[in-house]
Structure formats: structure tokens, C-alpha cells
Amino acid sequence: MEPTVPNVPVTLKDVAVxxxxxxSTASRALDERGTPSQSAxxxxxxxxxxxxxxxxxAFASNLRRGQTRTLGVLVPRLSDTVMALMFEEIERAASSRGYFAIVATSGDDPNDERKAAETLLDRSVDGLILATSRIDDDLPKYLREASVSHALVLRTDGVSPSALGDDEVGGYLAVRHLLDLGHEDIAVVTGPAFTSTGTARLAGARRALSEAGVTVNEQWMLSAGYGIRSxxxxxxxxxxxxxxxxxxxxFAANDNLAMGVMAAAKEHDLVIGDNLSLVGYNDIPQSALLPTPLTSVRVPLEQIASKAIDLIVDPSNGQEVRKFMPTLIPRASSGKPQ
Incomplete structure (x- = not known):
């Protein structure tokens, strides 16, 4: 029997020889971080x-440079369609810049969020992207004080680098659309009061009602969770x-809330788009495929993800807070009052 030859990995030195x-020439030729040299x-x-x-x-190479080319992404939960879509966009944007993105979930508890962030940092990530959304969250402040490279997505505390949609403008567009159709009896279902998204979208809705001279019925301004049941x-x-x-x-401040409202309307024998007009937010893929396609406010997730990566990998961005313009997508769920 012939002796087994061990499978010895080919080294950079082997390639050079x-x-x-x-x-060093072999290393430069095989370096994938920049534009490949076209020399012979x-x-x-x-x-x-x-x-x-x-x-x-690549891992060993980057460790020698004090980098892992890995970014940690923290989201409340991946069962939320928007969070899953956001992570996919971040992953694509990171990959295009030579980085790898890993995700951890934290729920809505600040202590769980801190533990999840520490778990990612223990993996020697080069930076953190936070899609968590509590206004009273101390984690961004902690990261700033610890000089940890980070960026917030879909939210901002007004201090840490952030990339998000302009939620106040989005709330305004949603309610302005209903007002333009002739509605005055307009209710608003926002997200939790501890979220920057919920408070900003509500502020935009209130501004639209105020500009139109419509008295706000405070009993119709409801704060809820962001799920369908809420x-x-x-x-x-x-x-x-x-x-x-x-x-x-x-106006429901996300599409899950809007789908829940649709279910409630059916129980009350109301036809969405006829007896009751409805506008959601985020324009998730399911919105256009519902039995009554949902009017929704589209958020440019691709631009937000790309900017978030830039905020981490390019220190010249500093503490920039960048808001991207949302777009109203009208569909059958919003019609004129009967």
C-alpha cells in the first residue's frame, strides 16, 4: 500500500516561487481589496x-493589519420583513466593498441589545450597524465613548452616524395623500412611543392635518406595536x-399594521379602498400582492444600506446623519370617501 500523502495547503510562498x-509582489497581485493589477x-x-x-x-491577512473586514449588524428580529430586507441590503453593500456582514438579534430589551452588541464585538468586527430602534437607547452613546466604529440604520439619535429614511416626510406624504383624496376623518396608528420611526411618522401626519386645517381627533391617534396583531x-x-x-x-405606520387593520375592517364588513381608505409604510414586497393592493410609503433601503457602510469604512464621514427621501406608492387601498 502506498503511503498517504498529506494534503498540504498551498502557501503564498509556493505561488511566489x-x-x-x-x-511581496505575489501578495500585491493576489490582494482582492482594490482594483486588480492588469500587468503581465x-x-x-x-x-x-x-x-x-x-x-x-483573508482572515489571517486582515488580522495582521488589525482588521477582520467583518461588520456586525444588530436587528431586533429577522422575522420582521423590513429588518430582513435591511440586512440583505447591508450584506450586499458590504460585499461590494470587500466586507462580510454577520447579524445578531436583540429583541426590544436594552439589556439584550447590549449583550448582543458585545457578542459581535467579541468576534473582532470592524464596526457595528444598529437597526434597533429605542429612543432611550444608551448603546450608541456607549459605542461613541468607547470609540467603536458604528452607524445607525432606519433610526437616529441625532448624534451617532446614521442613515435612514426621512420618516417625518413619509408620514406627511401618507396623510397628505388621504387629504388630497378628500378625507378629513383620518386616524393614525403609529409604532411604539419608544421608536424614532413611530414618533417621526406621527409628527409628519400631524403636520399634514394641521396644514389642511383638520382638527386632530386624539382618540384616533393610537400607539401600537409594529406587528400584524397590533x-x-x-x-x-x-x-x-x-x-x-x-x-x-x-394611516398605519408600517405595512404589518396596515395588514392588521385590513383584517379588522373585514370583520366590520368594510371594503378597503371603498368604505375605508388605508395607507401603510415601507412598501414591503407583499404590499402589492394583497387582495386589495396596499398604498404604501417606499423607503430606499439600498441607499440607506450603502450609506451606512460608508459611514463606517470612511472616517471622513464623521458624525453625519443622512436622511433619504421616501416615495408614496398609490394603490387600490386608498380611494375617495363615499
């Missing part, structure tokens, strides 16, 4: 590396038979 170049020497080195089956150890409960409260008058239109 086989290519007839120095170790670099092309030869890459061809030899491929023939030998060389695989660059939207259903809020819809039941607004549409219960004993209440009079009832709203002819509802």
Missing part, C-alpha cells in the same frame, strides 16, 4: 495561483360599532 517573483506579472501570478489551487487566507387590535378599536363617527381613512 512558482511564479518567479518576490513574496500580476496576470501570471494569478494564473499560477489558480493552477496550484492557492486559496488566500394593527388588528388598533383597527378593532377604531372601527368598533359603538364609536361614532368612525374614520374614513387610516
Amino acid at each position: 512558482a511564479s518567479g517573483v518576490s513574496l 506579472t500580476a496576470e501570471r501570478v494569478r494564473k499560477v495561483a489558480e493552477e496550484l489551487g492557492y486559496r488566500r487566507n 394593527g388588528f387590535d388598533a383597527g378593532q378599536e377604531l372601527l368598533k360599532k359603538k364609536s361614532s363617527p368612525k374614520p374614513t381613512a387610516i
Whole structure:
């Protein structure tokens, strides 16, 4: 029986020797961080590396530079469609810049969020991207004081680097659309009071009502969670038979809330788009595929993700807070009052 030959990995030195170049020249030719050199020497080195089956150890290389080219992303939960979409965009944007993104979930508890952040930092990530959303969150302040590179997405505390949609403008666009259709009896279902998204979208809705000279019915300004069940409960409260008058239109501060309102409307024999107009927020893919397609405010997640990566990898951005313009997407769920 022939002796087994151990599978010895090909090293950078092997590639350099086989290519007839120095170790540093081989390293530069195989460095994937920038635009690859098109010189004949670099092309030869890459061809030899491929023939030998060389695989660059990027992790070890980056550790020598004090980097891992890895970014940690912290989200409340990946069962939330917007959070999942946001992470996918961050992952794509990171990859295009030569980084790898890993995700951790934290729920809504600040202590759990801090533990999740520390877990990511223990993995020696080069920076943190936070999609968590509490206004009273001390984590960004802690990261600033500890000089940890970070950026907030879909939210801002007004201090840490942030990339988000302009939620106040989005709330304004949603309610302005209903007002332009002729509605005045408009209810608003916002997210939790501890979220910057919920408070900003409500502020935009109130501004639109005020500009139109419509008196706000405070009983129709409801704060809820961001799930479908929360939207259903809020819809039941607004549409219960004993209440009079009832709203002819509802702005729900995310699409899950809007879908919950749709379910409540059905129980009260109301037809969305006819008896009751409805506008959601975020324009998740399901919105256009509902039995009554949902009018929604679209947020440019791709731009937000790209900017968040820039805020971390380019120190010249400083403490920039960048807001991107949302867009109203009208569909069948919003119609004129009967």
C-alpha cells in the first residue's frame, strides 16, 4: 500500500516561487481589496495561483493589519420583513466593498441589545450597524465613548452616524395623500412611543392635518406595536360599532399594521379602498400582492444600506446623519370617501 500523502495547503510562498517573483509582489497581485493589477506579472501570478489551487487566507491577512473586514449588524428580529430586507441590503453593500456582514438579534430589551452588541464585538468586527430602534437607547452613546466604529440604520439619535429614511416626510406624504383624496376623518396608528420611526411618522401626519386645517381627533391617534396583531387590535378599536363617527381613512405606520387593520375592517364588513381608505409604510414586497393592493410609503433601503457602510469604512464621514427621501406608492387601498 502506498503511503498517504498529506494534503498540504498551498502557501503564498509556493505561488511566489512558482511564479518567479518576490513574496511581496505575489501578495500585491493576489490582494482582492482594490482594483486588480492588469500587468503581465500580476496576470501570471494569478494564473499560477489558480493552477496550484492557492486559496488566500483573508482572515489571517486582515488580522495582521488589525482588521477582520467583518461588520456586525444588530436587528431586533429577522422575522420582521423590513429588518430582513435591511440586512440583505447591508450584506450586499458590504460585499461590494470587500466586507462580510454577520447579524445578531436583540429583541426590544436594552439589556439584550447590549449583550448582543458585545457578542459581535467579541468576534473582532470592524464596526457595528444598529437597526434597533429605542429612543432611550444608551448603546450608541456607549459605542461613541468607547470609540467603536458604528452607524445607525432606519433610526437616529441625532448624534451617532446614521442613515435612514426621512420618516417625518413619509408620514406627511401618507396623510397628505388621504387629504388630497378628500378625507378629513383620518386616524393614525403609529409604532411604539419608544421608536424614532413611530414618533417621526406621527409628527409628519400631524403636520399634514394641521396644514389642511383638520382638527386632530386624539382618540384616533393610537400607539401600537409594529406587528400584524397590533394593527388588528388598533383597527378593532377604531372601527368598533359603538364609536361614532368612525374614520374614513387610516394611516398605519408600517405595512404589518396596515395588514392588521385590513383584517379588522373585514370583520366590520368594510371594503378597503371603498368604505375605508388605508395607507401603510415601507412598501414591503407583499404590499402589492394583497387582495386589495396596499398604498404604501417606499423607503430606499439600498441607499440607506450603502450609506451606512460608508459611514463606517470612511472616517471622513464623521458624525453625519443622512436622511433619504421616501416615495408614496398609490394603490387600490386608498380611494375617495363615499
